[in-house]
Amino acid sequence: MSFGLPSLKVKPEHAGNIPIQEGPYGVSSPLVAGFEGAKSKLGMSHPLQASERNYHLNEEKMNMAMLRNIQGCHAPMRLSMERKFASKVGRLPFLPSSNLQHDVFTGRYLDIGFEDILNTPEFCEISGQPHAVVERSLGVL
Numbered sequence: 001m002s003f004g005l006p007s008l009k010v011k012p013e014h015a016g017n018i019p020i021q022e023g024p025y026g027v028s029s030p031l032v033a034g035f036e037g038a039k040s041k042l043g044m045s046h047p048l049q050a051s052e053r054n055y056h057l058n059e060e061k062m063n064m065a066m067l068r069n070i071q072g073c074h075a076p077m078r079l080s081m082e083r084k085f086a087s088k089v090g091r092l093p094f095l096p097s098s099n100l101q102h103d104v105f106t107g108r109y110l111d112i113g114f115e116d117i118l119n120t121p122e123f124c125e126i127s128g129q130p131h132a133v134v135e136r137s138l139g140v141l
Contacts, residue, residue, distance in 0.1 A: 094133040
């Protein structure tokens with residue numbers, strides 16, 4: 001019995017053979033094409049890479065399906081509506097937002113990830129005049 005839950009078995013996103021590119025050893029030179037050009041042509045480096053990329057989405061789908069089976073349709077609809085409203089709450093475009101309310105709804109406020117340590121606003125290279133940023137977001141400029 002699956003109870004409508006998504007499968008836990010990992011399914012590869014890309015099936016088939018990877019075409020060999022020109023250059024020595026079948027890989028294009030990173031000095032010519034850059035590292036991103038070489039990476040995009042290689043494909044998946046590990047079978048779990050696709051699963052890990054979609055981990056939070058798969059976990060949310062499984063939790064919503066379990067909640068729907070236990071409490072009915074109203075519970076997942078209410079939670080998804082609250083998450084939608086929490087993601088729309090924001091500040092002015094030139095002020096950084098922590099999205100704490102959305103993180104609490106999704107449960108991500110307990111996790112420490114890459115973006116928590118190395119994506120801090122004080123290290124951001126982009127800063128502009130507040131009036132120009134707001135006018136640009138409103139479509140005045």
